[in-house]
Amino acid sequence: MKSMIxxxxxxxxxxxxxxxxxxxxxxxxxxxxxxLAHRLEDAWADHHTVA
Known part of the structure; x- marks a missing residue:
């Protein structure tokens, strides 16, 4: 019964x-x-270039 539930x-x-x-x-x-892929790529690049 438990396995059925x-x-x-x-x-x-x-x-x-x-x-x-x-x-x-x-x-x-x-x-x-x-x-969306291009936006993600730009955001990733911005994240890694900002000190």
Missing amino acids: KGLLYITAGFCAAAIGIVIWGPRRTVPVSD
Whole structure:
């Protein structure tokens, strides 16, 4: 009985995680990934050049 409840809990958690992922990274994203990558690169360079 415990393993059945545990399995149901894992399945429910997986569906919730998938739903959150769809909401966060859904089709409404307006900034392309390449732009995000360039911003990250610039921020990393700024972080390492500022004394």
